Amino acid sequence: MSETRVKFYRGTHGMGIVISVTYDSDRIIFDFGAPFTPLAQVYDGIVRQRETNRVKDAVLLGRIPEVGGVFARRNLQDLSLESYEDSPYHTAIFICHLHLDHMSEIDKVHPAIPVYIHEDGLKLQKTLEEIGWEKHYRDYSAFRHHETIEVGRIKVTPFFSDHPCPGSSGFLIETPDSVICYSGDIRFHGTQAEKAWKEIEEVSRKKIDLLIVDSTTTSPSEFLRDEALEQQYRIPGRDYLPGSLRVQDIYDGIEEQLKDFAGLGVVNCYPRDVRMLAELKQLAENIDRTMVFEPAYACILYKCLGIKSAVIWPDNDETHPYHEKLKREFPEVTAEQIVSHPENYLLQNSYRNILSLIDLDGLQGRYYHLLGEPLVEGMKEYGIMQNMIARLGWQFRSFINLYSFSHAYPNHLAELIRVINAKTVVAVHSKHPENLNPVNSEQFFPREGCQYVLKDGRLSESGK
Ligand SMILES: [Zn+2]
Known part of the structure; x- marks a missing residue:
């Protein structure tokens, strides 16, 4: 049966977002990075990455979740994960920006699967390869804001987000029966905040079924909130509350x-x-x-x-x-x-x-x-x-608040949710999604690795 399915591989309780949206055999995946864990990651600058085993190691170390159909069979070696060659899916991967928690593992994807990056981000990637800070493992495809890319029957339209990395984007994803907005990492206190709000208003002209939103600042460990302002942070608004540095x-x-x-x-x-x-x-x-x-x-x-x-x-x-x-x-x-x-x-x-x-x-x-x-x-x-x-x-x-500095302040986040006005909202990129104020949406807490059907703006388990 043709239906829109959403699978949250990772990102519902922190960084390293990997989410797929499928419709029949068409599939898009957005973001493909490892979580940022500076005190615990094995690649600490001393430990060298292995070469022929790098895909297998990334899966075994949990740097990338077990996503079927994206890695070459020869790279998976003896892992039981479904290979690209055996996959029924027609897949494309979209990267919202070039911070490592969103893209560190893209080099491991089978070269026949297009990996889309904004053209400005692609310039940065090529420069990093030229100066020897990144290795050239594969080619990437460029997208521009507001130009729709079709992956079979799924349409993806990237839009501007004012995260500090070049070409930072959110995605409007349209399947034949649903509309999904993924915010990407987003903030409204950068030097292009006004443009970022305009983009959100533009996106909200579509009837959004599901909003998947960067909710970093809902974590007390990442946003040092002033308790006296607790209620004010929850009220949707575009003001800069005391302590909210631009x-x-x-x-x-x-x-x-x-x-x-x-x-x-x-x-x-x-x-x-x-x-x-x-x-x-x-x-x-x-x-x-x-x-x-x-x-x-x-x-x-x-x-x-x-x-x-x-x-x-x-x-x-x-x-x-x-x-x-x-x-x-x-x-x-x-x-x-x-x-x-x-x-x-x-x-x-x-x-x-x-x-x-x-x-x-x-x-x-x-x-x-x-x-x-x-x-x-x-x-x-x-x-x-x-x-x-x-x-x-x-x-x-x-x-202060450096860790979350490039992410929307809580009142801005609430305002974003209010403006988008989706039926359902899912918080990602946050250790405490339960702290989100869903405002006018209904918040859904997906289990990672579980496939959901999206119908009439509601997620339900598909049993698969
Ligand atoms: Zn991030």
């Missing part, structure tokens, strides 16, 4: 602290959040400083957004073909130049090159940890980074 507030704060400061400003940001690289360069220009990037960051900013910047060359043995172009065409700034006029610079420094800061010892400095690596407090490396900055005598500044 990205622009962070930039304004840094600008304010650096504009009359005679010392150096240093930022540690995340290389996949390309817009932040551009915005930091703009921030530096606003206060008459030159933004200086490490070569890989400068290359990413140039390849993704066409913006050239000054480069500082770390003292290490890394050489890459892309360095040649940077050396020819991008202005160099040396540590000596920074030492003689620290007030002229805003320097990007990544943890892997933290020893470069030794050249700047003796300067006054302000170090801003802006969602860069190491990502979270509690990681061993985070302490090492803080110690190093303390030894330099610099101010270390981070911002």
Whole structure:
């Protein structure tokens, strides 16, 4: 019988979302990453990934749930999972953005299954491969916002979401009998919040049966809520409640602290959040400083957004073909130049090159940890980074709620649910989905690995 089926492989109690929507033998899967578990994951930077066994290892380690029909038989080896070759499904995979918890395992998918990424995300992926941070295992297909892709009888229309990674998207998924909206990771306090709200309003013009929504901030561990505001957070609205920092507030704060400061400003940001690289360069220009990037960051900013910047060359043995172009065409700034006029610079420094800061010892400095690596407090490396900055005598500044910072605040989340006005809502990307305020929808708590039929906006077990 033709019906829309939804299967939540993972993501109903945290990160690493893998969900399928099928109609007859057509199937789409959205997102394909491993959960972010910095304190528990085996690939800690020391343990090497095995090559011929990498698909089998990923399944056995639980980095990817047991999704049938997506891996090559020869890669599954002796695992009993259904192979691509044996699968009756016509499958395509859609990735909402290039953060690892959404896409770290896509390289393992059979090359005949298209994996769709937004064209801006694809530029980033290719750049990461070019600079040697990602290996090229397979090709990917590009999508654009508002351009529908048909996978048999399932239509997928990506829309803009203001998550910091280039090409971040949500998906409107239409089968012959149902309409599903998957928000992707979403926030409304970035520098394009207005555009993000407009997109949601546009999406809501369709009658949505099922909303699958990023509910990260429902977890007390990930959003440090002010208990006095508890009720206000639950009320749908677009305001910024006290303590709900906007990205622009962070930039304004840094600008304010650096504009009359005679010392150096240093930022540690995340290389996949390309817009932040551009915005930091703009921030530096606003206060008459030159933004200086490490070569890989400068290359990413140039390849993704066409913006050239000054480069500082770390003292290490890394050489890459892309360095040649940077050396020819991008202005160099040396540590000596920074030492003689620290007030002229805003320097990007990544943890892997933290020893470069030794050249700047003796300067006054302000170090801003802006969602860069190491990502979270509690990681061993985070302490090492803080110690190093303390030894330099610099101010270390981070911002609250960082872990959930790129996800919608609870009142915005409630507003999103109100506007979409779906019959059923399912919370994903949250450890505490039960804290969600479903507003005008009925919340459903699916079991992972169970297949549900979606009919008239209601999910029910299909028995399969
Ligand atoms: Zn995520």
